Amino acid sequence: MTMMQNLAGQQNGPQHGKLAVSLPAWTYGSDELAELEYERVILPSWQFVCHISQVREAGDFATLDMMKDSVVVLRGKDGDLRAFMNVCRHRAAKLLDGSGSCKGRITCPYHGWSYDMTGELKAIPSQHTFPGVEKEKLGLKPVEMEILHGLVFIRIVPGGPSLRESFGEAADLLAPYRLEEMVPAGEPWIDTWNCNWKIAVDNNLENYHVPVGHPGYHRLLDSDLAGVINRHGVAHSVSVLKDKPSSNWAERMYQKMAPEVLEELDPETRRTWLFYSMAPNIGLDIYPDSFDIFQILPRTGTSCTMRYPVFVRPDSRGEISRERRVVQYLNQRINRQVGAEDRELCERVQLGMLSHGYEPGPLSNYEHAVVDFHNRIRAACPVVNQKQAPESGTVRRRNDALLAEDRPAA
Template identity: 65%
Template structure:
């Protein structure tokens, strides 16, 4: 693969020559405004886009001992990943097979069994049903038929992902050669820095994803990044919807103390990394809703999940290589301070977009070549949910049926 550093454009937007991604110089446009505030569409996207995609749960180093578990909660589904007594990690639907009660919350450890808080059905760490109170009142029931439902799982560089509707490419295939960019950061050695942060943004999940997929807004929307980093506004994306851009610490120091100190310390302190990687921040996105940000000192995962038509759930775990030195702790503090501000900026920008989308007469504007990953994301949405190509929302109650009809028409064409 051609190194991204060889493709990096000049930092300032007015000095860059965009790579032409549109055919014949014609403009491309985003999705109609109605697609960002329609609850029926949000339900359809959850079923046809989120459930068949890989979703992040945890790092393997959060689950070191038998019985250790971590959960992922989404709109209607909950998944638990647990280490068995044999040392293997397994993923299950986090639902009791009796009456559907949710079994576990957050992360923690079960000693020996998972016990349902409702009626006390209990499961071995490998998912087998092993205990049923008043079992004699279930004539003919075979416990072997009622183990926890397994969920597809894959681990890449120590990161644990699940997919509720199986099939499609593996994570290894999706990331392909990009994995080699990541290896020097030794992600598989990392540990959680603090508790998983979750929060709600007042915007449709696609608004937040659109924001995460492009660097066009960085010089204006993230002045801190613009001061301290030479940012690759274009980046590159592969055929599986995995995109990456590379930013490098500027030689010119930022006037802001936290940014300036990070610029100075990272190349000097993090001598366990190759010299190039001490200065390089990698920003990955993975279709349809995950960002993976890899820094010299740490990494974070930015997971955007639909919640309602105009709200989304954010999961934001942070990990780092174990390093108890004072200077390493200071770098992690500086990074958190810098990126906390970036997170506030992204939330404000996304919520401003959500408010503007309802403006009378608004029509989607053209997409820049810097926004090519948004085009890829929207094309994937159009393929899974062709109803989003309609200029107006279908009448209430008819959206799912209309989408099915359009899929049938496409298949017959």
């Protein structure tokens, strides 16, 4: 029995019994609810910012932009990595964009307030016009941060399990892929999908749609359609390259080349793809030659932001040979098609979700991670348990009332 098979047996699998049902249709089209979910579900969760290779040297930084918030991770001159809200303490101007290197200080582009790499406020232009100002109390707001296998995550609202605790034993599956050695393939791909963020998450949480929705994957891989999930909402499934050559040339070449070219990995790892999801909105796709992060962020009731960085494996000398580039090209070609298929599927669901008379259907045992996700939404935002949408402008008030009802008496 392989380590992957043994670990899978120790995790929670699909639950049998009464059929579960999706969230009410109105919850996939409400701007008010999307804002509430952002505050109560996204902000208290771990969110991916960058790979450790992007912030290796003093002054290196990377940012993460979400619905209302921006965070910056930066390497100090002392070698420490820190995370802060990417907002000037004067009048809230955003400080840094994208990623890069900041030599010396971080200077606000609005009025010139400047901060050092520890977040301390160092200079205020015309400081004499701020009588009694205490610079030591106006440093950048720190943000909780944790690194796992070279992946840098932040959590704006602190508390709850650590990143390592959240992954638990599932993190051990990542070790053979040596993710910390990979490097960015380029700038993250960022786009808007015309669907509610939960539709995209639902899609990412199940493999039930793979045989029909992703014929390329079905030709290429033997996939576990159920997968496993732990109590913190981290799910994963294992897919293995098929021995039978695919009828598609790119898939067929990948099947042949990946096991041959990636000689530094053990033979099992060269043939195995891992698909992770982490509650509430992150997918992590691990391949022998590369990996990507699929980060789904609320935007409006019927749209979401897709953030999709890709990282590739150099060889032991830190170089990417022609053969490796071919393998990585083939992978990206295959997965670009899968991404396009996922987008079309999710936007089709959005078109049908708000149709007159639609009622949520039952969920398969293969969709047990979707059930877990919906239960997390229900716990944070109990207003979603109402079958009909609350009157416009009352979603937050109704949710607060329901939370108060569940709160134990003092």
